[in-house]
Amino acid sequence: MTTESKNMSRRKFITLAGAGAGFAAMAGFGMNLDWALNKPEIDTDALGINKISTDVLVVGSGMAGLFAAVKAHDAGANVMMVSKGRLGASGQTPFAKGIFAYDKDKEEISIDEFVAKVSRSALGTNNQAYTRQLAEHSLARVNELREWGFFESSLYNKSFSKPIEERNIPLQERVTITHLIKEDERVVGAAGFSIDEQKVLFYEAKSVILCTGAGGFKPNGFPICDLTHDGTIMAYDIGAKVTGKEWNDGHPSRGENPAACYDGWGDMFEQKPGTTGIEVRHDLGVDMNYMAYMNGGAAQMGPPGMGNQDNKVKGGPFTPEEFTKRDRGDGPPPGGENRKRPPRKEREDGPPGMGRGTVVGGSSAGMSIHKAEGLVPINDKCESTIKGLYAAGDALGSYMAGGIYTQIGSSLSGSAVQGAIAGETAANYSKNVKSHSISTSKLNSIEEEILAPLKREAGYSPAWVTQTLQSIMIPNFIIYIKKENLMRAALAYVEELRDHHVPHLRASNLHELRLAHETKNMVISAEMKLRASLMRKESRCSHYRLDYPEMDNENWQAWINIFRGKDGTMQLEKQPFDTVNQINSVRNKETV
Amino acid sequence: MPIKSIKGCIGCEECIKSCPTDVIRLNPDSKKAEILYPEDCQICHLCRMYCPVDAITITPDKSIPVIVSWG
Numbered sequence: 001m002t003t004e005s006k007n008m009s010r011r012k013f014i015t016l017a018g019a020g021a022g023f024a025a026m027a028g029f030g031m032n033l034d035w036a037l038n039k040p041e042i043d044t045d046a047l048g049i050n051k052i053s054t055d056v057l058v059v060g061s062g063m064a065g066l067f068a069a070v071k072a073h074d075a076g077a078n079v080m081m082v083s084k085g086r087l088g089a090s091g092q093t094p095f096a097k098g099i100f101a102y103d104k105d106k107e108e109i110s111i112d113e114f115v116a117k118v119s120r121s122a123l124g125t126n127n128q129a130y131t132r133q134l135a136e137h138s139l140a141r142v143n144e145l146r147e148w149g150f151f152e153s154s155l156y157n158k159s160f161s162k163p164i165e166e167r168n169i170p171l172q173e174r175v176t177i178t179h180l181i182k183e184d185e186r187v188v189g190a191a192g193f194s195i196d197e198q199k200v201l202f203y204e205a206k207s208v209i210l211c212t213g214a215g216g217f218k219p220n221g222f223p224i225c226d227l228t229h230d231g232t233i234m235a236y237d238i239g240a241k242v243t244g245k246e247w248n249d250g251h252p253s254r255g256e257n258p259a260a261c262y263d264g265w266g267d268m269f270e271q272k273p274g275t276t277g278i279e280v281r282h283d284l285g286v287d288m289n290y291m292a293y294m295n296g297g298a299a300q301m302g303p304p305g306m307g308n309q310d311n312k313v314k315g316g317p318f319t320p321e322e323f324t325k326r327d328r329g330d331g332p333p334p335g336g337e338n339r340k341r342p343p344r345k346e347r348e349d350g351p352p353g354m355g356r357g358t359v360v361g362g363s364s365a366g367m368s369i370h371k372a373e374g375l376v377p378i379n380d381k382c383e384s385t386i387k388g389l390y391a392a393g394d395a396l397g398s399y400m401a402g403g404i405y406t407q408i409g410s411s412l413s414g415s416a417v418q419g420a421i422a423g424e425t426a427a428n429y430s431k432n433v434k435s436h437s438i439s440t441s442k443l444n445s446i447e448e449e450i451l452a453p454l455k456r457e458a459g460y461s462p463a464w465v466t467q468t469l470q471s472i473m474i475p476n477f478i479i480y481i482k483k484e485n486l487m488r489a490a491l492a493y494v495e496e497l498r499d500h501h502v503p504h505l506r507a508s509n510l511h512e513l514r515l516a517h518e519t520k521n522m523v524i525s526a527e528m529k530l531r532a533s534l535m536r537k538e539s540r541c542s543h544y545r546l547d548y549p550e551m552d553n554e555n556w557q558a559w560i561n562i563f564r565g566k567d568g569t570m571q572l573e574k575q576p577f578d579t580v581n582q583i584n585s586v587r588n589k590e591t592v
Numbered sequence: 593m594p595i596k597s598i599k600g601c602i603g604c605e606e607c608i609k610s611c612p613t614d615v616i617r618l619n620p621d622s623k624k625a626e627i628l629y630p631e632d633c634q635i636c637h638l639c640r641m642y643c644p645v646d647a648i649t650i651t652p653d654k655s656i657p658v659i660v661s662w663g
Contacts, residue, residue: 035662036662086609089612091612094636155641157642173609225613226634257653259635260635260653269638460663464663
């Protein structure tokens, strides 16, 4: 990395002056540059520009976005919802079929006991304030969903539309938000572009709630190819702290047709959703990656667990003894109504989504644990480190479950619970904030950044940069079975992409423009993932270091926060586990 | 090919709206859905499930482009 690029301002990073100069020089040597030439299909000068004002802007239309919009509206705010995809039909929400509800009349253990059990499974990595909040609010959210018809269809658009339409909440779909806007040390809006309307869109908002989900490296076999950590990187770019990048979702895919998400999950995507009750687990997934690494190849799946019991190898990721029993089969946990659900097809070879027969790793590569990665909250109200900026669901690093999957169905209900809290909090905040007119110079510079890939005469295709990133990050020996030297090597590659390829991304149309911005977000996320994984010199939950295989309680009872330093470089810091809970308990005592 | 064909489209745009990765677009002339960016299909079947007339065929295979040193 050169000094110049290291100290580059963000604007230059994106719009690098003379980005085509190198290519022009190559043409001067008589090289054929057909591969690099941008062949624009649209006239950027003809693109329209719209400016819209609202109190609360909700970005994302999955489970968290739904409740954020509804509750912000019900708390008296003007709300607008924008989505890169479609309400209830993008991100991970449409594929999640179990939703956890804590019903005190049905459960045998108290909320205190539930929180304690999750904390034991999470090896201290969970944030108890958010774990408790999940249990306390989940049933109310599930009951609202039931009223809207959520449990009556396998497709969620109709039930999600009901409360949005009843409240006349404006909804814009297929809009890619690329920028958060900060002025006077607070969030004042966002910007992006509409694929269908062919417009650059600016939103002036008193507060913004990111319900943008998590993301991955557009991996094969898990339905997250539209999730590229957009919210996290936008927030990081304006100075927010983010966390949770070292943890790993460990879902594998089938050896045969590994990219086929639908086929890997059997007929689950076509099932109606159902509720789940308490069953605290310690589902690693990454233990399969270890087994494959040590055995030198793909893993054989077999019921009832995630790994073939005859094929066990010594060492590897640690599971607390209390959670080692694998007697659950692949059925839903008890306590919920899913008990009555008919058996799924083809269930003899292993749980849905965990592959069948021979499996390969990395289907969700680039994704951390649900609710573990995302914006750092400063309290239990989904408030980020930037004034007026909130996040909920997988965009918030709430550590509701910790660095490991602990409670089945909590991913979906956690998004509902946090969305509702973020919505209400943002609405109340907005009541005391005056409207802010974003400066023209800011609007102009952001428009330039958004459209830069379309205006480049030559450059790299987003597909090729993404593919290169996948080749660097997804291998088992980089992202799952981690060790110092290989992560340092991967980081050098990622820095190369960041400094010499991202500034040259080209786009010939709005589909590619979306890909270009997504690619940039994935590259930054890869850097975060490697730096956090290098920093955490221990193994715990879904983070496994071959060179530091033991848990280190002396030094690592801490989360890792990531933020942009004053010189533009990526900085990392430790935050002791469960800080939010400690802050809240102090606050509660003061209130009493 | 992941998403393979659309036959019998009625132009309702349900598949276009429901595709998380913007693979399908409305042909401005025929006013029917067409597969424009199949390389970005994640084989999740949402388009097929939202299609009211069962017009969409999807196969589980995906031809991943060969790795080249620039592109």
